[in-house]
Amino acid sequence: MDRRMGSGQLRAAAEAEVKLAAALLTNGAASRALCRAAALAAGVAGWTAFDDADQHTAADHYRASIRLASRAEDAELVVYFSAQLAHQQISDGQPYTALRLLETVLGGTAAGAASPPTLAAAHTARAHAHARLGDPTTHARAMNDAHRALAQSSPHDSSLLNAWVDTACLWIDTATHLVHLGQPHRALDHFRSDCVTDRLLRGDPRKAVFALVHEARAHLGAGDLDAAITRAHQAVDHLNAIQSRSAVAAVIALYKSLATHQSTTSNTGIHDLRSRLDSSPLPGRV
Numbered sequence: 001m002d003r004r005m006g007s008g009q010l011r012a013a014a015e016a017e018v019k020l021a022a023a024l025l026t027n028g029a030a031s032r033a034l035c036r037a038a039a040l041a042a043g044v045a046g047w048t049a050f051d052d053a054d055q056h057t058a059a060d061h062y063r064a065s066i067r068l069a070s071r072a073e074d075a076e077l078v079v080y081f082s083a084q085l086a087h088q089q090i091s092d093g094q095p096y097t098a099l100r101l102l103e104t105v106l107g108g109t110a111a112g113a114a115s116p117p118t119l120a121a122a123h124t125a126r127a128h129a130h131a132r133l134g135d136p137t138t139h140a141r142a143m144n145d146a147h148r149a150l151a152q153s154s155p156h157d158s159s160l161l162n163a164w165v166d167t168a169c170l171w172i173d174t175a176t177h178l179v180h181l182g183q184p185h186r187a188l189d190h191f192r193s194d195c196v197t198d199r200l201l202r203g204d205p206r207k208a209v210f211a212l213v214h215e216a217r218a219h220l221g222a223g224d225l226d227a228a229i230t231r232a233h234q235a236v237d238h239l240n241a242i243q244s245r246s247a248v249a250a251v252i253a254l255y256k257s258l259a260t261h262q263s264t265t266s267n268t269g270i271h272d273l274r275s276r277l278d279s280s281p282l283p284g285r286v
Helices: 010-027 032-051 055-071 075-091 095-106 109-113 116-132 136-151 167-180 184-191 194-200 205-221 225-239 245-259 267-278
Strands: none
Touching: 010 032, 032 055, 032 075, 032 245, 055 075, 075 095, 075 109, 075 116, 095 109, 095 116, 116 136, 116 167, 136 167, 167 184, 167 194, 167 205, 184 205, 194 205, 205 225, 205 245, 225 245, 225 267, 245 267
């Protein structure tokens, strides 16, 4: 699944796949192969709904995916979409719920059969929850688990689902978590690393939007308003290449934070940012 360009027009196609799979399951024998295909369809639909800022529908699809993957006895899909559901729950203000889910999954038999990149994704979700709860020590342990899992991977472990999980991704996620933990200077050190810069230059505009938004927040936390405004404008530059309501919402939320800090010298940059957002092709404008 290509996550780089956002959900865009993919959501309707993903929802159609879910309906087709549901009809086949209703009218025919629920073989493991069919359950696996249905689980994958539901999980992809969950991601498109999440990226489309539809939290409730995303959660429903992810839960359906996990149930179907369990019926198919597909540990990889169980762990992968449990991690995605956990991220959705965290984004929806439910980090404790996410941790309970992840503790169950990572402590079960599925974790032993999942690939290293998928396990790394699950540990990163754990770290995300601990960061939102303001626990730097447990966050660091979870990220160490993610790096250890990824270090065990080989080329055959990569799939269409987990191909995005790499070292640069873990560094970007760590930087984002450090912003949540109120450690902007450490976050900026991670954002400035070569592997992060290289990853964002490799044609991943959706990831770039979120990374730039969080880097801007790190600059804001470090007291550098001008640098924060610059990163915000760079994030808007990438919006034209993707179709993602969640990305637009993230940039709008950043604008609102910047607007509360504006000064005489920063007025032009912030007003220009608002003008650019007002012309955004997606709804949810300032």
